Amino acid sequence: MKLTNKQIQFLRGQAHSLKPVVQLGANGFTEGVLAEIESALAIHELIKVKIPAEDREELTLYVEAIVRESKATKVQLIGKTLVLYKQAKEPKIILPKAK
Numbered sequence: 001m002k003l004t005n006k007q008i009q010f011l012r013g014q015a016h017s018l019k020p021v022v023q024l025g026a027n028g029f030t031e032g033v034l035a036e037i038e039s040a041l042a043i044h045e046l047i048k049v050k051i052p053a054e055d056r057e058e059l060t061l062y063v064e065a066i067v068r069e070s071k072a073t074k075v076q077l078i079g080k081t082l083v084l085y086k087q088a089k090e091p092k093i094i095l096p097k098a099k
Contacts, residue, residue, distance in 0.1 A: 001073050001087060007095045011046060011075045014093065015083045020050040029065050037070050041086040045093050046075070049082045 003011070021040045024033055040047045049066060053059035063082055067074050072086035087093075 001085075003073055003075075003085070003095075004098045007098065008075055010096050011085050011093070012083070015046055015048060015075060018046065018048050018083075020048040020081060022047065023050040024052060024062065029062055029069075034066075034069050037066065037072075037084070041070065041072055041084060042088060045088050045091065046083070046085050049084060051080050051082060053080060 021044070022033065022036045037047070037049060051059055051062045051066075053062055059077075059080060063074065063077060066072075066082065066084070070084065070086065072084040075083040075085050077083070085093075
């Protein structure tokens with residue numbers, strides 16, 4: 001899903017008060033973690049994922065893999081916290097209209 005700048009700004013505001021609901025463990029990005037992310041996205045639509053990577057390259061690889069496998073949209077990355085959005089079949093978050 002392609003988001004406009006206005007929609008991304010709106011989602012950033014919505015995500016501000018959220019706590020991370022999924023955290024990658026010592027095993028990294030596993031099928032279990034992917035299942036948790038997909039489940040959380042189906043329930044909440046907008047989530048934060050904590051990625052305890054050692055360096056920037058590792059963090060970038062995790063982010064790319066999570067976005068690709070979950071088919072979610074990356075809203076932003078702050079430090080080691082990734083904000084993801086995936087619209088549910090019955091949307092809970094009403095996005096501003098795209099121009």
